[in-house]
Amino acid sequence: MMFSAQGSSRNHCSLLAVLCGGKVSDNKQKQPVSDYKPRYPFPELSSSGRLEVQLLNNPSIDEFRRVLESFEPNIVYLQGEQIVDGEEIGSLVLGDVDLSTPEALCGVFGSTFPTTVYLEIPNGVKLAEGLHSKGVPYVIYWKNTFSRYAACHFRQALLSVIQSSCSHTWDAFQFARASFRLYCVRNNNIFSSNSQKQSIKPGPHLLGEPPKIDVSQPEVDMQEEEGSPENLPAVKIYDDDVTMRFLVCGSPCTLDAVLLGSLEDGLNALLSIEIRGSKLHNRASAPPPPLQAGTFSRGVVTMRCDFSTCSSAHISLLVSGSAQTCFNDQLLENHIKNELIEKSQLVHAQSSSEESKLPSFEPRRSTSIACGASVFEVCMKVPTWASQVLRQLAPDVSYRSLVMLGIASIQGLSVASFEKDDAERLLFFCKKLSKDPLLGSSLIARTPSWLVPPAPSRKRPEPYKDTKSLNCTIMEGVNGLTRPKINVAAMRPIPHTHRHKMLPFSGFSEAERYDGDQGKVNLPVAPVKQPAPVTHRKALSSSFQAQQIISLNPLPLKKHGCGRAPIQVCSEEEFLRDVMQFLIFRGHTRLVPQGGLAEFPDAILNAKRLDLFNLYREVVSRGGFNVGNGINWKGQVFSKMRNHTLTNRMTGVGNTLKRHYETYLLEYELAHDDVDGECCLLCHSSAAGDWVNCGVCDEWAHFGCDRRQGLGAFKDYAKTDGLEYVCPHCSISSFKKKAAKTMNGY
Structure with missing residues (x-):
């Protein structure tokens, strides 16, 4: 009921x-x-x-x-x-x-x-x-x-x-x-x-009795299945577990079995509520998982099912089952609910890890997380669909269930409905354990590791600890603590010169670039490379500019475990919501408007809101931003965006799109595996260069690799109304077809 x-x-x-x-x-x-x-x-x-x-x-x-x-x-x-x-x-x-x-x-x-x-x-x-x-x-x-x-x-x-x-x-x-x-x-x-x-x-x-979900088969289907060994096979859901990090309101403590078990039960009940009140909106045939296709018995079909949960969160599930089950919407919906609620525990605490046996992190003070109250970190394993539900519920101001579990942040995304009185009520019980008023203090001493920005990698070393320090005076601080007050008059300006040219730092390997540990003091010197040929400098400039932009952000760039659908089948709303969360996680809060998804992005192009979704899809389908001028930004990308009009008279739209892409999507592209791994059909490499697309076979090639006479210049093909490129293979095939028609008298 x-x-x-x-x-x-x-x-x-x-x-x-x-x-x-x-x-x-x-x-x-x-x-x-x-x-x-x-x-x-x-x-x-x-x-x-x-x-x-x-x-x-x-x-x-x-x-x-x-x-x-x-x-x-x-x-x-x-x-x-x-x-x-x-x-x-x-x-x-x-x-x-x-x-x-x-x-x-x-x-x-x-x-x-x-x-x-x-x-x-x-x-x-x-x-x-x-x-x-x-x-x-x-x-x-x-x-x-x-x-x-x-x-x-x-x-x-x-x-x-x-x-x-x-x-x-x-x-x-x-x-x-x-x-x-x-x-x-x-x-x-x-x-x-x-x-x-x-x-x-x-x-x-x-x-009272727990509720039951009706998964009984209709009488018509039962008569058809009388001779079968099993009348109604249960559906199978294909989903992976992901690790999620929660910040829970409370004093620092050891993650014991009672705490982890209570959080498990609370999140399981919360997800059961969302699934029990969910509704199947759409189903479509889908290919089976690659490693599971051979194990399917006769009559088993695979479906991609779109659900909206009780609180209007949207998820997509890949399920398999009998045709009688999968082609009956109500029966399929009930079977999926029964499989998720009755036959599995959705949330599992990582109690076996070494981190859970140690005291949790000291609380951190932040007005956006639990209104500045003390928090500690807990890791949980949840299904991918459950992580999507929790991410969509956290920004909802009217959703109060997460607050009563003390959850103040989910994967760096703060719970919007947390109020100051909520934090005081929860900390009331934590502080009663000890009579020490400083135990439950909301003053934050240290931040959890996954929210700490990396330390600067070029820290000036201290050659001698015995060296006499600067002239300082002791000043009385808060709570009786003392801190040195630097005598500004004793400091001297650091001499510098403009004679040395700054070279880009390239001392870290690719694996170390994504590591959040502190950099070493003795850094290797960047090797001086020979200047690139003039024909390649323009192609390399975009990739070097991208590296400069990424290096300005102090946060380490890692793969974004968002769990969204592939970009080819992803909806625009899911994509924009994921981009917003990624920008907030990377510290680009200025790019996210206060109105949320309804006002994102706030950039205007051609009197319309910037179409980030189609901009990203077209760029990654052509090799990504690293391709540079190989992408015809005006003819190939802008023409597929909603900002394009038939009477368009904009000038410099290619540079404008590049600038917007660098601002909103460049880091997002590098943190996801959405770029098509295209290689040149002539040299079979993915090196940077002037890329052209064959109008017949839709394959890509370096314009410089095609040595045929009479092709003209690359700019002739990069124009909006320019020439259509045809690769050598398609040219030979077309010539043979024409020759065959001539010989047959056509």
Whole structure:
């Protein structure tokens, strides 16, 4: 049973919250003050997202029944009395009537029962069993006593996932329970300071059956398959696992089994919610995986299926199965959901690695990550489609589920819905472990390794550590720390001269260029090369200019593990979203407008927004930017872009396209394997030069390799309306065909 109302508001979920023994302001009553305990900002119960809240403060039984019948909520939340000057929650009382027995509580509901009832009262086993026996499908209850901080965290996690996506009660509970274990159970913050710890398993519990996905075969198909050994083979999904790095809000700690297991369960529940509410939009026949084609039995087909998840994230899956399954949209959709949710654990923590056995990184301070709160790093293995879903959910401001797991960043992409109060609530539980006020401080001392820019490779060495330093004075710093204050008058300017010509540095090999380690002090001297011939200088200039542009960025250029589809089948929206994330990851935030994908890119060409998608596809299909002038930027590239018009009168469009490509796409091209590995059909090499494309066989060749007489100059073919190049092989074939026609009398 999904959390969705009937009628026109089916995309919304209604909640009736009943608070006993006080007003709403009682939730914000004064908290116990101590030297080490931080403030806990209690969240308000209010409508948000797809969650519609109706609040009742200490109502009478008649008032409760009247609102219950008129409002018809999906969820009824009953909170016990707030004990004055205490952290515990008391029994359930409506008006002056004590509802501590199952008969009294069931009598209050009458004949109107919601889908889910949440009893936030201690020792509520009998009350939950009574409601469940009367017909309430799902009842959430507590077996033991608990503090109001722990109850508030669980309730906030439960409501956050409901307001973010159309979720099932079972999945929403599993998610909230994982968040509760991560911050409350792991930090021993369940019971109040006055109560004694109990032997009962702590935390809330759920009465109800898990949902099942209908994968039964229609009767018509069953009659056709009566003689087959297996009526309905399950579909198989072809997807690889990728490693994702998360920044989780909390104090530095050891990545133990409880922490990793809680994150696993929370992310599994989150992805199950997305898949259970997903919809199959398109399916198309696709070739099988190269290494799997020989293992297919007769009648097995392969499909490429496009899904939109519960929160409108888009994924594409390659599946195989019987023809009866793959050509029935509803049956195929149900089988894929069942395969992903029921038969596999989606997220796996890398607990076997050596890094997970050590204390996590010290938190870092950043206004874009957890609002400057302390964070630590966790690595998880997830399917490729799951990584795409998480990347699309992180920038969504209205998606709150990731926040309740403490996830503040995914692969360097910050979670946009993280607020300051969220960080204070999560750090509240982490700081209670220790009375040291500096343990949970949000001041950042060190950054995780994958967010640290590489150290400068040309650091000036220190020849003698015993050498007398500059004249300095000691200045009192923050927190009693001292730092040297340099005497500016004692410093001398460094002499320099313009007589020496700067040469490009080429001392690192290709493998070392992508390494993020610190460079060595003793660098090899760049060898002086002989000047290139005049005919090749123009071709080499573009590749040298590209190396200069890349070297200006201090971040090491590595392969971008984005997991997007190949550029030949990739959609424009997926491509632009991936380019935006790559530019942010590389530090080019100035190129990404505040409006996001709707305003990207903000460059205008020919009175239209720059068509980066077709610009990139045309350039990489012709050998990439390194080809240089071998690409006819105006005739071959610009004519395929949306910026081109039949009455175009732009001048210098080729240089403009090169400049835009260098700005937005050059580093992106080098970090991806999208460039076609074309080689010259005459010399069979991929060296730089003036490239021409045969108009008959569509193969590429160096114009200088064709030694035939009467070809003219390269510029004659590079024009928009220039000559059409025909390679020697096609010329010979065409000549033979003409000769054969002449001999036959045609």
